[in-house]
Amino acid sequence: MIDNPTAGEPPALKPVWDIPTRVFHWLLAALVITGWLLGEFGPPVKTWHFYCGYAIGTLVVLRMLRGIFGAPPNNFVSFLYGPKTTLKYALSLFSRKPSHWPGHNPMGGWSVFAMLLLLAVQVSTGLFASDKDYISDGPLNKWVSSDMRLELTYIHNVNAKILLAVIGLHVFMILFYLIWKRENLVGPMLTGKKQVRTTTDNETS
Numbered sequence: 170m171i172d173n174p175t176a177g178e179p180p181a182l183k184p185v186w187d188i189p190t191r192v193f194h195w196l197l198a199a200l201v202i203t204g205w206l207l208g209e210f211g212p213p214v215k216t217w218h219f220y221c222g223y224a225i226g227t228l229v230v231l232r233m234l235r236g237i238f239g240a241p242p243n244n245f246v247s248f249l250y251g252p253k254t255t256l257k258y259a260l261s262l263f264s265r266k267p268s269h270w271p272g273h274n275p276m277g278g279w280s281v282f283a284m285l286l287l288l289a290v291q292v293s294t295g296l297f298a299s300d301k302d303y304i305s306d307g308p309l310n311k312w313v314s315s316d317m318r319l320e321l322t323y324i325h326n327v328n329a330k331i332l333l334a335v336i337g338l339h340v341f342m343i344l345f346y347l348i349w350k351r352e353n354l355v356g357p358m359l360t361g362k363k364q365v366r367t368t369t370d371n372e373t374s
């Protein structure tokens with residue numbers, strides 16, 4: 170069962186997001202927004218856009234390593250649920266009650282994974298991309314043929330739009346949880362503590 174079972178008692182406030190997770194999140198958000206603004210509207214010499222990209226790449230690699238080798242609730246195994254659980258959660262999404270999920274919920278988990286993958290594509294294609302004015306080419310740009318460069322530049326530009334849409338959806342869902350489901354997910358990402366379910370349901374059911 171994945172519905173909130175806490176009918177009477179208020180759910181316990183427990184530490185969920187540790188300091189590395191919180192620092193990672195807000196640093197990543199600031200770098201992605203700054204990097205995007207600089208890429209779209211910044212000066213033709215894209216040095217600082219590149220610096221943001223290197224920093225984002227480093228954060229994403231560290232987060233991937235933590236996802237693979239880390240412990241719950243930060244490792245992928247603990248928040249990438251199977252189709253059955255994800256679908257069951259999706260069907261309960263519009264119920265007007267908080268989920269009190271002890272970590273990323275099944276839909277949120279997949280969106281986090283998608284964001285990390287899209288960010289990895291964004292940074293790696295940027296390394297080889299060509300600037301349209303040839304003022305600021307990616308640092309590994311000379312390693313690939315001109316056809317490949319065009320291809321990777323195209324992917325870098327299209328992926329940026331997809332990334333923007335997914336991040337928009339991410340923020341929209343946070344607001345949806347706050348307004349519709351009356352669950353504040355931002356507070357826990359700031360303080361680390363979250364109200365979580367007290368009963369141990371079988372999460373893979």
Ligand code: HEM
Binds near residue numbers: 199201272284355
């Ligand atoms: C460029 C902007 C952003 C990016 C790339 C981004 C990315 C991410 C990622 C990767 C995670 C998972 C963290 C982890 O497991 O280590 C996450 C979680 C989260 N983000 Fe963002 N984020 C962005 C902006 C925001 C903003 C503006 C807010 C607040 C309105 C926000 C609120 C949250 C919350 C509350 C969670 C935890 C969700 C949960 O409880 O499952 N994010 N975000």
